[in-house]
Amino acid sequence: MSLDKPYLDIPGTTIFDAEQSRKGYHLNQFCMSLMKAENRKRFKADERAYLDEWPMTEDQKLAVLARDLNRCIALGGNIYFLAKIGATDGRSFQQMAGSMTGMSEDEYRAMMVAGGRDPMWGRN
Amino acid sequence: MSLDKPYLDIPGTTIFDAEQSRKGYHLNQFCMSLMKAENRKRFKADERAYLDEWPMTEDQKLAVLARDLNRCIALGGNIYFLAKIGATDGRSFQQMAGSMTGMSEDEYRAMMVAGGRDPMWGRN
Amino acid sequence: MARITASVYTSHVPAIGAALDLGKTAEPYWQPLFQGYEYSKAWLQDNQPDVIFLVYNDHATAFSLDLIPTFAIGTAAAYQPADEGWGPRPVPTVIGHPELASHIAHSVIQDDFDLTIVNKMDVDHGLTVPLSLMCGQPQAWPCPVIPFAVNVVQYPVPSGRRCFNLGRAIRKAVESYDQDLKVQIWGTGGMSHQLQGPRAGLINREWDNRFLDRLISEPEALSQVSHIDYVREAGSEGIELVMWLIARGAMSDSAPLVKHRFYHVPASNTAVGHLILENT
Amino acid sequence: MARITASVYTSHVPAIGAALDLGKTAEPYWQPLFQGYEYSKAWLQDNQPDVIFLVYNDHATAFSLDLIPTFAIGTAAAYQPADEGWGPRPVPTVIGHPELASHIAHSVIQDDFDLTIVNKMDVDHGLTVPLSLMCGQPQAWPCPVIPFAVNVVQYPVPSGRRCFNLGRAIRKAVESYDQDLKVQIWGTGGMSHQLQGPRAGLINREWDNRFLDRLISEPEALSQVSHIDYVREAGSEGIELVMWLIARGAMSDSAPLVKHRFYHVPASNTAVGHLILENT
Ligand SMILES: [Fe+3]
Ligand SMILES: [Fe+3]
Numbered sequence: 061m062s063l064d065k066p067y068l069d070i071p072g073t074t075i076f077d078a079e080q081s082r083k084g085y086h087l088n089q090f091c092m093s094l095m096k097a098e099n100r101k102r103f104k105a106d107e108r109a110y111l112d113e114w115p116m117t118e119d120q121k122l123a124v125l126a127r128d129l130n131r132c133i134a135l136g137g138n139i140y141f142l143a144k145i146g147a148t149d150g151r152s153f154q155q156m157a158g159s160m161t162g163m164s165e166d167e168y169r170a171m172m173v174a175g176g177r178d179p180m181w182g183r184n
Numbered sequence: 185m186s187l188d189k190p191y192l193d194i195p196g197t198t199i200f201d202a203e204q205s206r207k208g209y210h211l212n213q214f215c216m217s218l219m220k221a222e223n224r225k226r227f228k229a230d231e232r233a234y235l236d237e238w239p240m241t242e243d244q245k246l247a248v249l250a251r252d253l254n255r256c257i258a259l260g261g262n263i264y265f266l267a268k269i270g271a272t273d274g275r276s277f278q279q280m281a282g283s284m285t286g287m288s289e290d291e292y293r294a295m296m297v298a299g300g301r302d303p304m305w306g307r308n
Numbered sequence: 309m310a311r312i313t314a315s316v317y318t319s320h321v322p323a324i325g326a327a328l329d330l331g332k333t334a335e336p337y338w339q340p341l342f343q344g345y346e347y348s349k350a351w352l353q354d355n356q357p358d359v360i361f362l363v364y365n366d367h368a369t370a371f372s373l374d375l376i377p378t379f380a381i382g383t384a385a386a387y388q389p390a391d392e393g394w395g396p397r398p399v400p401t402v403i404g405h406p407e408l409a410s411h412i413a414h415s416v417i418q419d420d421f422d423l424t425i426v427n428k429m430d431v432d433h434g435l436t437v438p439l440s441l442m443c444g445q446p447q448a449w450p451c452p453v454i455p456f457a458v459n460v461v462q463y464p465v466p467s468g469r470r471c472f473n474l475g476r477a478i479r480k481a482v483e484s485y486d487q488d489l490k491v492q493i494w495g496t497g498g499m500s501h502q503l504q505g506p507r508a509g510l511i512n513r514e515w516d517n518r519f520l521d522r523l524i525s526e527p528e529a530l531s532q533v534s535h536i537d538y539v540r541e542a543g544s545e546g547i548e549l550v551m552w553l554i555a556r557g558a559m560s561d562s563a564p565l566v567k568h569r570f571y572h573v574p575a576s577n578t579a580v581g582h583l584i585l586e587n588t
Numbered sequence: 589m590a591r592i593t594a595s596v597y598t599s600h601v602p603a604i605g606a607a608l609d610l611g612k613t614a615e616p617y618w619q620p621l622f623q624g625y626e627y628s629k630a631w632l633q634d635n636q637p638d639v640i641f642l643v644y645n646d647h648a649t650a651f652s653l654d655l656i657p658t659f660a661i662g663t664a665a666a667y668q669p670a671d672e673g674w675g676p677r678p679v680p681t682v683i684g685h686p687e688l689a690s691h692i693a694h695s696v697i698q699d700d701f702d703l704t705i706v707n708k709m710d711v712d713h714g715l716t717v718p719l720s721l722m723c724g725q726p727q728a729w730p731c732p733v734i735p736f737a738v739n740v741v742q743y744p745v746p747s748g749r750r751c752f753n754l755g756r757a758i759r760k761a762v763e764s765y766d767q768d769l770k771v772q773i774w775g776t777g778g779m780s781h782q783l784q785g786p787r788a789g790l791i792n793r794e795w796d797n798r799f800l801d802r803l804i805s806e807p808e809a810l811s812q813v814s815h816i817d818y819v820r821e822a823g824s825e826g827i828e829l830v831m832w833l834i835a836r837g838a839m840s841d842s843a844p845l846v847k848h849r850f851y852h853v854p855a856s857n858t859a860v861g862h863l864i865l866e867n868t
Contacts, residue, residue, distance in 0.1 A: 097395070374707050464694050
């Protein structure tokens with residue numbers, strides 16, 4: 061592809077474009093399946109077995125099991141899809157977002173209450 | 185609606201627009217269900233019972249039972265959807281189209297072989 | 309003749325819906341936010357529309373990766389609140405307006421906008437949270453709603469300019485409907501937010517407020533801002549703001565009356581922005 | 589750099605698929621029709637593309653009334669022949685080209701065409717019959733295919749002008765792909781046909797041939813023809829011909845080389861038209 065991807069230089073950010081979407085197709089579709097209560101139940105009962113029903117890569121499965129959202133995103137996951145895992149775990153969107161920043165839950169919450177992350181973060 | 189509908193004056197023709205689509209929604213979705221072999225089987229086993237599973241109007245159900253395609257179209261059916269009924273019956277598209285013209289199957293076929301219906305048909 | 313009387317702009321953060329549904333609106337964390345919508349609830353009571361045209365985005369709810377419409381208009385009779393993983397929100401069914409929705413679809417498709425027409429979908433927090441913010445917790449929503457979903461999840465999303473021009477086409481469509489209806493158009497999503505990666509939690513207060521200023525005073529110029537500027541300045545999910553330009557494009561060309569303006573940080577990961585503009 | 593080498597135009601009548609699948613091609617009714625494609629099969633053998641971009645319409649197969657995209661591009665790895673009610677056609681799986689398809693989607697969405705991206709769908713006779721006509725009955729289709737579905741079932745359908753301009757945007761998209769691929773674009777559907785009502789069976793030989801003439805020599809002027817003219821002159825399903833304008837718009841601006849032209853009546857309810865144009 062020779063289309064411009066001007067968004068590749070933005071720090072700490074992965075843009076979910078067609079390439080990421082292709083990479084993460086089954087990972088994201090697995091996440092969608094958690095929108096049904098019965099699937100959430102089955103997943104919680106045996107996460108590994110449930111994941112093995114999906115043609116995901118081993119790396120993707122391990123990232124899900126570890127709840128490593130940054131890794132999930134690197135492997136093609138999109139946050140709106142991944143959020144269904146958090147929902148299944150009973151976690152809030154703030155807990156999920158915070159988990160990707162290297163901060164503790166309290167630190168992240170405090171940063172938000174104080175006005176959020178500086179928009180110049182990571183830029184030179 | 186005050187949008188132009190210039191197509192209303194074309195003889196012997198019903199344009200499938202949003203209004204027709206709304207009218208025929210359940211009728212057409214019933215037809216779609218016949219794309220599954222098991223549904224075709226169930227429909228053939230008891231047509232009336234199968235139709236009663238759908239929130240169609242009584243008129244729509246009667247038109248389907250009678251295979252009156254002109255009536256089906258007047259009631260919101262679209263030919264590409266209705267074609268699934270013909271397929272279920274093992275009829276060809278030519279038999280279906282011909283059935284709406286008031287001609288016999290042979291007459292219609294002969295008209296097509298002779299070059300089709302005159303485009304000035306019904307126009308003044 | 310139908311006409312667009314006003315436009316409403318608001319964030320649609322899911323945590324706001326949860327705070328409402330769980331009765332937390334008086335908590336110190338949430339109280340200032342809901343305070344900012346007190347005026348708006350009263351305003352909506354006094355300015356009841358016949359139909360709300362609600363621009364929002366689906367968040368991997370009705371649309372998976374199997375099918376991603378750039379623009380989808382709901383022409384159904386009703387829409388159920390979706391189960392996004394936490395169970396469906398305890399809010400009323402959304403009643404549609406099939407006739408006006410179909411009319412608008414007909415008109416804007418003929419104006420070269422390549423809509424997808426949807427007759428069956430559940431609606432997620434993107435649509436229900438704005439209704440909750442503006443209506444509180446009623447037994448039924450005050451009027452029919454036409455859901456209009458924009459892809460802002462998978463790139464490329466439609467440009468700001470495209471969205472603004474779509475708004476203009478929607479205005480023309482509404483004005484050609486022969487029933488005498490008052491229509492409000494709501495643009496939702498944004499403001500600054502990034503929900504992913506080490507940069508999550510980004511808030512750009514200055515940029516957001518400049519966006520509000522320009523949305524009021526020079527929306528057409530604002531519509532020229534590129535995707536990359538949204539992402540860089542307002543975070544990866546800040547791109548949702550392009551949806552506000554659809555609502556703004558549907559307003560008349562003369563300057564609108566600013567009835568209300570509100571800005572607050574934070575709601576969960578996000579800045580909350582809100583405007584009410586009336587046509588004069 | 590990828591480039592569009594040629595375009596193919598053909599009807600996609602389901603009865604043609606049935607005639608092929610049931611071994612009736614030598615019957616007197618069908619023989620003249622298949623005869624008209626003998627040249628084409630040899631031409632395709634001699635001019636193998638790397639990818640076929642195939643414009644067609646879905647006939648209430650992948651898309652029901654629940655969801656109607658104006659334009660849908662397939663970015664999946666593969667597509668199965670659909671069961672349209674008679675059981676699936678016994679033809680090979682269609683292999684996609686996700687990379688080029690995504691690239692084209694990316695480019696034309698940024699050019700203000702509001703595509704729906706599809707990653708899961710079955711393909712009906714609209715897509716498989718042209719492949720059968722041009723390839724016969726191979727074990728596998730000769731190259732990957734990008735399905736591009738146009739709504740011509742529920743009104744309003746996109747205008748001829750919109751389709752022609754979309755073709756131009758597709759051309760630009762293909763030419764910006766950095767792999768060296770030969771791409772053919774096929775426009776399918778039509779010619780005269782009406783499948784419904786007392787007027788079923790309408791064939792307008794003169795109008796069809798004038799359409800072929802103008803498609804070759806003055807496609808941009810042809811793209812101004814209104815929907816109502818198609819319906820009135822070429823029958824209610826003759827509107828499918830707008831899809832040919834997408835393929836034609838994707839050809840270079842200079843005059844094409846006419847490699848083959850064929851016209852036949854009838855195939856079932858329909859006139860069959862066919863053109864092969866090469867870029868020079
Ligand atoms: Fe959102
Ligand atoms: Fe067709």
